Amino acid sequence: MIELQPSRDARGFRFAVVVARFNDFVTVRLRKAAVDALTGAGVLDDDITVVPVPGSFEIALAARKAAETGRFDAVICLGCLIRGATPHFEYIASATAHGITSASAATGVPMTFGVLTTNSVEEALERAGAGASNKGHEAAVAAIELVTVLRRLAHPESKGVRV
Numbered sequence: 238m239i240e241l242q243p244s245r246d247a248r249g250f251r252f253a254v255v256v257a258r259f260n261d262f263v264t265v266r267l268r269k270a271a272v273d274a275l276t277g278a279g280v281l282d283d284d285i286t287v288v289p290v291p292g293s294f295e296i297a298l299a300a301r302k303a304a305e306t307g308r309f310d311a312v313i314c315l316g317c318l319i320r321g322a323t324p325h326f327e328y329i330a331s332a333t334a335h336g337i338t339s340a341s342a343a344t345g346v347p348m349t350f351g352v353l354t355t356n357s358v359e360e361a362l363e364r365a366g367a368g369a370s371n372k373g374h375e376a377a378v379a380a381i382e383l384v385t386v387l388r389r390l391a392h393p394e395s396k397g398v399r400v
């Protein structure tokens with residue numbers, strides 16, 4: 238049996254980071270952590286395009302449009318929905334998640350989900366702190382892993398390990 242190995246080396250790959258401005262005191266932290274994770278994996282500044290959108294509800298359309306340009310290997314989606322402050326929280330959260338899933342399925346471009354859905358501001362800030370538990374960081378690392386393992390899947394000469 239061969240198990241394909243994702244890589245943390247993302248040199249040469251191009252990413253779009255779609256980020257909602259709503260609750261920007263949180264989303265700027267998600268964005269910074271995502272960009273840091275990408276550059277830390279070898280992605281050039283010029284190969285990262287940040288696409289700001291008003292709120293999480295608008296992420297899916299922008300992600301799809303970014304994917305349709307053909308210029309990106311993956312799209313990282315970032316936003317912050319806080320239940321207490323958001324009437325119709327469930328509707329927006331559900332529309333956002335389904336919209337991103339559909340956009341990825343329709344375009345075939347990997348998209349990752351760094352949209353916080355929390356009960357409070359405190360919970361949101363906890364998930365946007367320093368270090369690897371920041372959900373922007375996690376979404377960027379997931380995008381890198383997905384891009385690299387799918388690349389290896391597409392190429393028969395891919396390196397895998399026998400398990």
Ligand code: DLZ
Nearest residue numbers: 257259291292293294317318319323324
């Ligand atoms: C309107 C709204 C509300 C109340 N709460 C949030 C939120 O917590 N997080 C977020 O990302 N966006 C929120 N929005 C904005 C919607 O996502 C959307 O931008 C607007 O309804 C305009 O379509």
